[in-house]
Amino acid sequence: MNKFMWGIALGSSLFAGALVVRGDDEPTTKPVKHATSRPAGIRLEQPYSKISDLTEDEKAKISEIHKKALADLKAIRDKEDQDIRAVLTDDQKAELDKIEAERREKMEEKNKSKKAAATEPAGG
Numbered sequence: 001m002n003k004f005m006w007g008i009a010l011g012s013s014l015f016a017g018a019l020v021v022r023g024d025d026e027p028t029t030k031p032v033k034h035a036t037s038r039p040a041g042i043r044l045e046q047p048y049s050k051i052s053d054l055t056e057d058e059k060a061k062i063s064e065i066h067k068k069a070l071a072d073l074k075a076i077r078d079k080e081d082q083d084i085r086a087v088l089t090d091d092q093k094a095e096l097d098k099i100e101a102e103r104r105e106k107m108e109e110k111n112k113s114k115k116a117a118a119t120e121p122a123g124g
Contacts (some may be wrong), residue, residue, distance in 0.1 A: 013123050048054075054062070085093055 042059050043049075044054075044059060044062055045066060068090050085096070088096065112116075
């Protein structure tokens with residue numbers, strides 16, 4: 001099973017679709033914004049954010065569980081990277097570093113483009 005599929009399987013089993021993990025990216029989640037008042041810092045992911053009668057205590061507990069699971073997933077990805085790098089030669093590691101740097105640059109450019117497009121006035 002490749003890194004992408006493994007991440008999806010693990011993410012799906014942990015969150016029943018609330019988290020998408022791509023092998024080459026950090027976990028991506030989309031916080032849901034509501035007009036309801038709640039303490040700053042507590043953002044629930046879907047489908048949990050759609051439950052109408054959660055108490056603040058339940059929200060806080062769900063949020064902590066989610067944060068811990070994200071940290072666990074990061075630790076698993078970091079361990080996998082270390083284990084794979086242990087198999088590679090120095091030349092292969094250098095090539096991998098170059099590939100990863102290029103990917104980061106592309107992502108940064110893409111993010112800059114998105115931010116620029118979001119700040120442009122409507123109508124051009």
